[in-house]
Amino acid sequence: MKCQKCIAIFALLCCFAVLVVLIFSSVDIWGDDEDGITEENCSKDCLIVLVENIPGNLSLPRNSKPNLSLFDGLNTLLDQARRSVEIVDTEHPSLPQGQLLFHRLLSLNSRGVKLKIASSQTNSSELKDLAAQAEINFVNQTAFTRGGLHSSFWIVDRKHIYIGSADMDWRSFSKRKELGVMVYNCSCLALDLHRVFSFYRQLHDRDYIPSIWSKRVTALYGMHGALGLQLNATPATAYVSTSPELFCAKDRTKDVDAIGQVIQSAHTFIFISVTDYLPLVSRSFKGASVTRYWSPIDDVIREAMVLRGVRVRLLISFWKKTHPLTFNFVTSLQSLCVQLHNCSLEVVSERNRKEKKNDNQLPLNHNKYVVTDSAAYIGNHDWVGSDFVKNAGVGLVMKIKTRSTESRVTILDQLKAAYERDWTVLNLFVFCSFFYKLKVYSLI
Ligand SMILES: *[C@@H]1O[C@H](CO)[C@@H](O)[C@H](O)[C@H]1NC(C)=O
């Protein structure tokens, strides 16, 4: 009798132990092959380089020196690879430059470099070709938020990273104005970005977000605990943000909050460059589409303009996908400045409506960043409510600490220079003023 009890208890204990083991293994089963670098001894002395893709026929002022091209930047990153390359694939690389990169990815294996890809493509012939060489994780974004996987970043050897507006789409190398950064020798930031990548890997072939997460996806840095580092020998802080909210693991800052913080910390100017600006969220609810006002970014811009007198510039595009209400929201921002001193919102929208027919063939400003006097945010999303709510993306926030007395050119200075160049080019060459546009638009 006694013994039966013992056996029952023993069996129960065994079951419990097995359960515990199962839970922990399922949580950490995707855990990483450790390579010895931890938050304690990672490198914070980083080299940061601005990369751009400038469409062939967007004529730049003669005297301006072009920045490193995106294509060359990504190639350099692959040159550095010794152990691993981790990328998020969103599109098919079908133009020569995209193909070249694709072939370099194919050959990584022969150099002993592991390639890992997170992708939302199920039927990409490139991915099928890579399948034998790479570990591919499928993220079914439709199942989570009915959105897309728009994240665009590379991690090489958990040491060097790329974040920017360009995906692996051939248009990124030809017809789109893109901007991003390469950060070299920066394992602290790379470790954190790697955690976002691990998050995607854990979603492989799932259609729900697990309720228990591995500690290995918890954010290392965020808006309330940014990483202190050197960017080109200038003291700075940085962190990685993500969206949608559902994809923010423990301690991870949301993209929207990151943008909010950057705008709120501006004192003199805020320069924004995005393809689309639209403070609306559309969701389908019981088969019908429901649209709501989505205020977080609009709010902080209004506050900066009206209450703090910060100069705001908005560089957006006018193309086939521009939502007609864009202009109403932008005009509403502008009208706030009426009769106010030190309130300024200037808008330039790129391109004109005649080119509607074959938009893919035309250059498009695909930048997605904001730069201010003290900080910058470079992300993957346009500033459209639905993008932040549904699509997966990442952003990088950089803040320069009090400037040293020596007048070294910082990454913020470089971003600002690139912005001012685009602003002038678009203002003078491509065309006309926003209000003219507005009229043209209403005549369609
Ligand atoms: C970093 O620290 C971990 C333990 O905290 C150690 O195992 C590893 O060897 C260290 N790596 C380097 C490069 O010092």
Ligand SMILES: *[C@@H]1O[C@H](CO)[C@@H](O)[C@H](O)[C@H]1NC(C)=O
């Ligand atoms: C830009 O280049 C494309 C094709 O390369 C051409 O179709 C288009 O007309 C050009 N646009 C301008 C403004 O030169």
Ligand SMILES: *[C@@H]1O[C@H](CO)[C@@H](O)[C@H](O)[C@H]1NC(C)=O
């Ligand atoms: C998958 O791709 C092949 C060619 O690459 C195409 O023929 C087929 O229709 C595609 N299937 C789907 C479901 O898109």
Ligand SMILES: *[C@@H]1O[C@H](CO)[C@@H](O)[C@H](O)[C@H]1NC(C)=O
């Ligand atoms: C992605 O998820 C959606 C919704 O759950 C499902 O209908 C679809 O079949 C999934 N796609 C793949 C390739 O598994």
Ligand SMILES: *[C@@H]1O[C@H](CO)[C@@H](O)[C@H](O)[C@H]1NC(C)=O
């Ligand atoms: C990274 O650091 C190593 C050692 O400090 C140095 O040899 C290498 O040139 C650096 N790489 C870059 C891209 O700066």
Ligand SMILES: *[C@@H]1O[C@H](CO)[C@@H](O)[C@H](O)[C@H]1NC(C)=O
């Ligand atoms: C406007 O800004 C200038 C300098 O930036 C400052 O001197 C002036 O007091 C400001 N005016 C108002 C009304 O805030």
Ligand SMILES: *[C@@H]1O[C@H](CO)[C@@H](O)[C@H](O)[C@H]1NC(C)=O
């Ligand atoms: C990047 O472009 C801007 C604008 O043309 C320029 O001022 C800056 O010097 C360039 N940076 C580099 C490193 O070439």
